[in-house]
Amino acid sequence: MQTQQEIINSLPSHLRPFAAVQDYRRYTPRDQAVWRFLLHQLRNNLSQSAESTYLEGLGKTGISLESIPRIEEMNDGLREIGWHAVVVDGFVPPAIFMEFQAQRVLVIAVDMRTFEHMLYTPAPDIVHESAGHAPFIIDVDYAEFLQRFGELGMHAIASRGDMEVYQAIRALSIIKENPRASAEQISAAEHKLTAAIAANDTPSEAALLSRLHWWTVEYGLVGTPDDYRIFGAGLLSSLGESVNCLDDEKVKKLPLTVDAISCAYDITCEQPQLFVTRNCRHLSQVLEEFGRQMCVNRGGAESVRQAIQAQTVNTAVTNAGLEISGQFSDVLTDAVGNVVYVNTTGPTQLAYQGKELPGQGIACHKEGFGCPVGRLQAMERCLSSYTVDELKQHGIAIDTEVKLDFLSGITVVGWLKKILRRDQKNLVFTFEGCTVRSLQGDILFDPAWGVFDMAVGAAITSVYGGSADQDAFPLYRVAEKSEAVYTPADDGHGGKLFDFYQKIRNFREASCQASKSILVNDAGKQKIAQWTQELLDAKFQEWLLYFELLEIAKMCECSEAVCQPLLDQLKKLQQEGDDNQRRLIQYGLDRLSP
Incomplete structure (x- = not known):
């Protein structure tokens, strides 16, 4: 066990x-x-x-x-x-x-x-x-x-709107569950939820x-x-x-x-x-049927755009299996809609198979990340699939100046310092003194910005919510204990109310182990009669306690002199209570009826 x-x-x-x-x-x-x-x-x-x-x-x-x-x-x-x-x-x-x-x-x-x-x-x-x-x-x-x-x-x-709605629902639920909450507090929380839902259209x-x-x-x-x-x-x-x-x-x-x-x-x-x-x-x-249309199963530019619209941390996966996690801010496409460049803003993580790659976490990519996506000119396969020797034949070698010409027209020029590989695949090319330009000549990465880590991939095959390695890039915090649901530990009567509940519970548990003759003996009936009088004298306004005792009294075949006062008190509380209390008491009375 x-x-x-x-x-x-x-x-x-x-x-x-x-x-x-x-x-x-x-x-x-x-x-x-x-x-x-x-x-x-x-x-x-x-x-x-x-x-x-x-x-x-x-x-x-x-x-x-x-x-x-x-x-x-x-x-x-x-x-x-x-x-x-x-x-x-x-x-x-x-x-x-x-x-x-x-x-x-x-x-x-x-x-x-x-x-x-x-x-x-x-x-x-x-x-x-x-x-x-x-x-x-x-x-x-x-x-x-x-x-x-x-x-x-x-x-x-x-x-982001979903998270705001979730936070508003959580706040309202906690307040409503707290019997000490004021009408003003509940109203304010309801208004906040209404506003959050309206904004998340x-x-x-x-x-x-x-x-x-x-x-x-x-x-x-x-x-x-x-x-x-x-x-x-x-x-x-x-x-x-x-x-x-x-x-x-x-x-x-x-x-x-x-x-x-x-x-x-x-x-x-x-x-x-x-x-x-x-x-x-x-x-x-x-x-x-729904899942087939989700971004995790579709990928592509439209999925990246959904991630951008969300304004939350999401993960884009390349065909090489490299996972880029961050808040996506931009996606460039060619004339036929293929992704050619993606950008994130803020902390970003590069991972593979759900594990952050060494030196590629949010501490390294604090301000954001960008990289080209697609195949290179004169290279028939995705850059990820080439061996080190094959790369050298194409003029791509560590500690040399390398120029990568993408089919999209994007160029990457810089000193190649490292190739990070996993499972016989190239996942990240690390450049120093690197310049990245678009087909139109726009600067996508400038040497003054530092080291350029280029994620490798010919296409974005999947986009999904959250970070790839949440142990290294956590997105959610545990609610503080003070935010948890209110649970009263005191009965408001110096413990006497809870004592009554416990006595009845103990009696029922003992009775369930007894034979029928013991269950309805005089000693048991006398105890229930005594508790009935004590409960009536205490004048507790707790319908469930009266029901618990009435249920035991009927089970033990107590006299009408014991059962009727309990039944009368339940009906009195039913008349005085709100709709919910009236319904609950009626449920109980119906269940006790022959």
């Missing part, structure tokens, strides 16, 4: 800072009661409406209805199907989330939703991430689809892919528009929407096609339409 830390240590270095170790002691007795209520109710709601794998998957992935899952127990189940789980504190950048998924690692938010947000939490929590996402991984086809989604998602080009590749993720992984249905089951994690973890989505008059059901990317979504409200996939194979087909 691997420990949490051993699993974290097995991850790529740049992912490790985002993974945390679950401290199970941080979950309060009320957290456990919230989990138990939600999971039992979800099971009731979903027993007929969820895809048949769901209930089986809960058990096989180590998720109990009775208590918040321990990450070790989840990994015991996931390991059998080649996956792992790690916990994270709060929010993870979308590209990092996708890379975890590509590594067959399920990211589990460590926080438990608060009592105030039982029906819906705006922040990632362990209910959504574990009970929503984990169960269907036992389906091999779905697990492969999820992994492939991660592979494409981590390579999607995200724009041209969806990037990553934004379009996130829509497909939303309408499948998060809010997907499987079957046909007339006969469907739920499999999306957002629906599976929502008490309200898992029921409301079944109303075909209020929620349209549309067949899933790649056109779903044209449908934006709003995370703050229930969805007005949902998409139905036929099966996992269909999911994969739609995903690949």
Whole structure:
């Protein structure tokens, strides 16, 4: 059995800072009661409406209805199907989330939703991430689809506007989840998100892919528009929407096609339409339909232009396999659209097969990078494929002045000092005293600018989001602990409220191990009667605590004299509560009804 830390240590270095170790002691007795209520109710709601794998998957992935899952127990189940789980504190950048998924690692938010947000939490929590996402991984086809989604998602080009929207969503979610937040704080955060979305009016590749993720992984249905089951994690973890989505008059059901990317979504409200996939194979087909059009699979000038428009760090790959990572600022093309020169601005990295090349990191290329792309005149193959001896036959040798004439008309003249090779390929030519000119005579590189490292390649075959070697060129930081979701450690009653929850929990656990005769004995009934009076005397306004005790009282066949006051108090709190509280209490009462 691997420990949490051993699993974290097995991850790529740049992912490790985002993974945390679950401290199970941080979950309060009320957290456990919230989990138990939600999971039992979800099971009731979903027993007929969820895809048949769901209930089986809960058990096989180590998720109990009775208590918040321990990450070790989840990994015991996931390991059998080649996956792992790690916990994270709060929010993870979308590209990092996708890379975890590509590594067959399920990211589990460590926080438990608060009592105030039982029906819906705006922040990632362990209910959504574990009970929503984990169960269907036992389906091999779905697990492969999820992994492939991660592979494409981590390579999607995200724009600066996407990051601003993400930051605004994260800020709003954290504020909304904090019961101490003021109406003014929530309003300001909502306004900031609205402004960020309005400013980001041209969806990037990553934004379009996130829509497909939303309408499948998060809010997907499987079957046909007339006969469907739920499999999306957002629906599976929502008490309200898992029921409301079944109303075909209020929620349209549309067949899933790649056109779903044209449908934006709003995370703050229930969805007005949902998409139905036929099966996992269909999911994969739609995903690949989108993936074929992604820049990572197309390359070329148009892909570089998308990277320029994004104003974020992206990577262009030459046909030689050399990876140029930076914020692209310009691309020159010939009359038929072939890339002939690319430029970046700011820190830039040259890498090969995901590893930064020696002396070619962001410390070397602080201000930016530029290089010609294409074949040389009088040379039939890409410059990368020539041996050292073949290069000498063309007048290209170290410690000599070399002139390279590209078919595009670009010329490179300078003293060749070094050739960096990998796998029998030339990847970088390093020049001193070098001048690079365009066909029109414009200076693209001047000797006064220092050493010229020329990346080798006849074409740009791929462009993808992020840097090639994120260990050496990290793009994302881990949120500070103060930015994580607010989790109250104090019950506001000197610990008495949590003590009540714990006493009831201890009694239930002991009772579950007892025979029926012991379960309903006089001593047990007397204890419940005593707790009922103590709870009523304390006048706690905590409906879930009254429900927990009423559930135990009914299980132990307590008298009406014990059960009725608890039921009366629940109905009183139902009348006095907001819409969410009234719904939750009704869910509980319906479940306790004969």
